[in-house]
Amino acid sequence: MPDNSHTPNDRRNAIKALLAAGPAATQQSLVEALTAQGFVATQSSVSRDLRELTAIKTPAGYVLPQPDTSGDDEVTAVASLLRNVRPAGPNLLVIHTAIGGAQRVALALDRCGWPEIIGNVGGDDTVFTATASASDQRAVITRIEHCANRS
Template structure:
């Protein structure tokens, strides 16, 4: 572990949390506290809880996913309304959507931090999301299915 960083501001800490979530399968607030400590940032679990809530991080399938807030952009909450079926096929995830919504779904998937997707291609009612390997595609398909079954909860609650 490196030297502790004193006085890390909230914005820097939250950006670091988003980066760590995208790089590691973190599933508890304790995991996030440990990951931050691993890069030299000491923080209390209560602070992490507030940060996760403010960032809009979701706990899906036992791990955290984050969608950075951008004005005029659809969020992960649209997936249950738009996605009809999700299938992993080798290293590709095929997402069938309602007519005309594939572009919005692809945009959301491209922006989610922590989702193992290299990129997406959208048609009218189908999204092809490419993952780095078959196992990642299975994981992504499962996470999308979990979101669509509303098996999500805000991450900022006490565990």
């Protein structure tokens, strides 16, 4: 029977522990695992918790971002979604992804903290990435290619 004495923070800590053991394929699988541990959890509460924890949805499932000062791990986690990266003028990149992957790639690029990136806009299968200069653009292309080769 679920224990109502658990706080949302307790639930988030339990989600962290579950994700530390490996990716969660779906939010529903997390709900079931939390319920089995005695937590009151719904898909919407788990969704909010994942957002609060800055979890990333990868092809393997939900994962927590790994501590990495370079931000490369954020992009490596979504590298399997990348299809190609092309410059479009001196300050813009067009990044094509698998269908439905652009928002996850844009979010990973937003969170990676690379100083060369000014901002990202993700659609369905295309991300537009703005850089401050042509040299920043080249640096971002190199870093994305490096991350793609690590995956």
